[in-house]
Amino acid sequence: MKPCALYVHIPFCKSKCAYCDFFSVVCKASIDNAYIRHLIEEAGTRVAQFDVSEWSTIYFGGGTPSLLALNQIETLISGLKAVRPAAENAEITFECNPDDITVELLETLKKCGVNRLSVGLQAMNDKPLALVNRRAHRAENLRALKLLAEHWLEPQQIVPQKLVRGAQPHYDAPQNLPESPCPKHRLSVDLICGLPGQTAQDFFAGLEDIISCGADHISLYSLTLEEDTPLYKAVDSGKVKLPEAEETDSWWIKARDTLEKSGFAQYEVSNFAKQGCRSRHNMTYWQMLPYIGIGAGATGTVGSLRYTNSRSIKDWLCGAGEERELLPPEIQQFEYLMMAFRTVDGADAVEFETRFGKSLDVIEPVFSNWCRRGLAEKNGSRYALNKQGLLLLNRFLEEIICFFE
Numbered sequence: 012m013k014p015c016a017l018y019v020h021i022p023f024c025k026s027k028c029a030y031c032d033f034f035s036v037v038c039k040a041s042i043d044n045a046y047i048r049h050l051i052e053e054a055g056t057r058v059a060q061f062d063v064s065e066w067s068t069i070y071f072g073g074g075t076p077s078l079l080a081l082n083q084i085e086t087l088i089s090g091l092k093a094v095r096p097a098a099e100n101a102e103i104t105f106e107c108n109p110d111d112i113t114v115e116l117l118e119t120l121k122k123c124g125v126n127r128l129s130v131g132l133q134a135m136n137d138k139p140l141a142l143v144n145r146r147a148h149r150a151e152n153l154r155a156l157k158l159l160a161e162h163w164l165e166p167q168q169i170v171p172q173k174l175v176r177g178a179q180p181h182y183d184a185p186q187n188l189p190e191s192p193c194p195k196h197r198l199s200v201d202l203i204c205g206l207p208g209q210t211a212q213d214f215f216a217g218l219e220d221i222i223s224c225g226a227d228h229i230s231l232y233s234l235t236l237e238e239d240t241p242l243y244k245a246v247d248s249g250k251v252k253l254p255e256a257e258e259t260d261s262w263w264i265k266a267r268d269t270l271e272k273s274g275f276a277q278y279e280v281s282n283f284a285k286q287g288c289r290s291r292h293n294m295t296y297w298q299m300l301p302y303i304g305i306g307a308g309a310t311g312t313v314g315s316l317r318y319t320n321s322r323s324i325k326d327w328l329c330g331a332g333e334e335r336e337l338l339p340p341e342i343q344q345f346e347y348l349m350m351a352f353r354t355v356d357g358a359d360a361v362e363f364e365t366r367f368g369k370s371l372d373v374i375e376p377v378f379s380n381w382c383r384r385g386l387a388e389k390n391g392s393r394y395a396l397n398k399q400g401l402l403l404l405n406r407f408l409e410e411i412i413c414f415f416e
């Protein structure tokens with residue numbers, strides 16, 4: 012029996028954001044208790060299937076987990092812990108939309124042992140938020156930050172008090188903050204760079220608000236236009252205009268540098284954390300460790316087996332529609348590198364050889380070339396892209412994929 016990470020998918024949203032291609036359905040009424048019951052049942056089936064001893068991390072994602080009623084959250088978390096206990100100090104993350112945050116929700120999550128919130132603020136200005144159909148606009152985001160400051164974070168986590176106390180958020184990013192241990196109630200915030208209607212001024216003011224909100228982890232994404240989303244269609248038809256890519260690329264780089272100066276170290280392409288506050292659950296994916304996914308549309312990978320649950324909630328509730336694939340060794344090897352090179356730690360040649368019985372020397376010609384161009388570094392047995400190299404990750408992966416075909 013071994014510990015395993017658990018992902019719990021709650022595929023319901025009150026409305027769809029225009030850029031989103033995640034699997035979720037619009038749910039105006041409350042979430043059916045049958046969904047909660049079946050999540051617990053599936054957890055029971057999966058632990059038997061994969062011989063799981065305890066949950067190393069638990070991540071409630073979506074969709075919108077914060078749409079669950081308080082009693083459903085209690086039933087779900089206690090049910091999952093009854094199936095298998097959470098490991099000591101397990102990271103338990105719960106994704107929240109800002110407008111769902113209430114004192115009662117925060118108290119319930121604390122009571123259930125949730126110790127990390129991931130809040131999708133995305134921006135702090137009304138125009139870009141409205142153009143992508145986000146439910147929460149600036150006022151709701153500020154209200155959420157105020158509640159988090161008062162009912163979730165410890166007082167020492169708040170950097171300046173201006174944002175949460177006053178009407179006029181403004182923040183001077185502190186330089187080289189002392190490194191602090193990870194707090195008891197952790198907070199991660201998402202921000203998107205390059206939304207329609209976003210100006211440089213909006214974006215950097217939003218970044219300052221977020222740096223000062225007490226978060227220990229920030230995900231800084233560049234907007235990606237996914238086909239088949241309403242935003243893609245609106246941009247394609249000329250109805251909505253995005254800021255120029257060249258301009259937003261330079262915003263992202265400047266934001267990365269601001270975050271680093273403010274005590275948030277980049278540890279993955281889009282993720283920044285204070286010391287000790289990396290997302291342990293997401294590190295499971297980037298290190299290709301086993302994880303179980305439960306819920307409609309969820310995926311799990313244990314060893315070479317990957318399963319994907321049906322996206323039809325009706326089918327999933329009947330236990331139907333699961334797809335399984337056995338990953339061939341070359342696919343596993345390339346996926347391992349694809350995930351490892353997303354992080355600043357990169358890939359370890361010794362670990363690669365132990366896992367796959369194959370030497371990482373195969374990528375040496377490409378890697379040496381990237382080192383000569385100042386985009387990658389080798390440290391002992393570790394191969395990693397540096398910050399400049401991470402900006403070109405996809406190009407690097409295109410150059411090494413031929414060794415795994």
Ligand code: SF4
Pocket residue numbers: 023024026027028031032033035073074075108131
């Ligand atoms: S709330 Fe999240 S999952 Fe739901 S539509 Fe918006 S981005 Fe997608």
